[in-house]
Amino acid sequence: MAHILIIDDDEILAGLFQDYLEGEKFTVVTVHTGEEGLQLALNGRFDMVILDVMLPDMSGNDILKQLRQQSNVPVLMFTAKGDDVDRILGLEAGADDYVPKPCTPRELIARIKAILRRTESTYSQGSDHCIEIGPLQLWPQQRKAHWHQQSLELTSTEFNLIETLARQAGQVVSKNTLSEKALGRPLARFDRSIDVHISSIRHKLGQREDGHDWIQTVRGQGYQLIK
Known part of the structure; x- marks a missing residue:
């Protein structure tokens, strides 16, 4: 059971995504400010972070840069639909992937499962030869x-x-x-x-x-x- 952290100031949308993810048996924590989200992300309890680019107190990209100084936890970015600049900046800052907003819960869950599947089981068959x-x-x-x-x-x-x-x-x-x-x-x-x-x-x-x-x-x- 994966633990997911959502950092998004849109309380209605974040709550919707949390409900869907919990329905898929994920354990989810949702926060609405960048500062609180960064502190939680750094404690190491989460298997993935879902991070909105636009937050009221901090830029999502700034949060990601600080997070990457201490952690390689997978990060999926929420970006504005069609905003290539946000996507590229997020990827350059160390995001694993992005999903444009608005998106459907089905698309979000598919992206999360894909990243976790690659993270947890990439070429994991057999002994761990070098x-x-x-x-x-x-x-x-x-x-x-x-x-x-x-x-x-x-x-x-x-x-x-x-x-x-x-x-x-x-x-x-x-x-x-x-x-x-x-x-x-x-x-x-x-x-x-x-x-x-x-x-x-x-x-x-x-x-x-x-x-x-x-x-x-x-x-x-x-x-x-x-x-």
């Missing part, structure tokens, strides 16, 4: 990553992405496959989520000695992790 590609080491069951023998801090979605690329290192992986593996949903038209997450991973990995990125873009096809 995947090693150059300076990268991954332990899928532990969801632990090392880069040049140092701990590599990744969000849940970033871990799913780099694991998928590592398992097919040297091969091109399509954006749709990455979306299915990392987000648990098909890639939507004009959706830049994968691009933003890949950009974040590239920043954390740095560049190769030859000045190129470890994750290469293959135009019109997808991405490739260099062996």
Whole structure:
């Protein structure tokens, strides 16, 4: 039974979503201010945080940035429908995915289940052998990553992405496959989520000695992790 934190100042909508989630056997806590939500999110009791971009006391993106300094708990952002700027800023700040408002409870639950499913069971079959590609080491069951023998801090979605690329290192992986593996949903038209997450991973990995990125873009096809 997953524990979900909703941070949203729309009390009616948040209450509706809480009722639906509890009907799906989730344990839900709802708060309506950013400050209270941040403190609860940092206590580590939640399996996922649902965070509205627009809050009365703090920006959702500012909350997310502070949260990411101490926690990699999956975060699903509420963004204004059609507002690409909010979506990209949220993803760059470390959100795992977003859902536009207004949305249906069914869509919200589908997104939550997809993220939790990828977080809890990504490639969890069998023993937790280490995947090693150059300076990268991954332990899928532990969801632990090392880069040049140092701990590599990744969000849940970033871990799913780099694991998928590592398992097919040297091969091109399509954006749709990455979306299915990392987000648990098909890639939507004009959706830049994968691009933003890949950009974040590239920043954390740095560049190769030859000045190129470890994750290469293959135009019109997808991405490739260099062996």
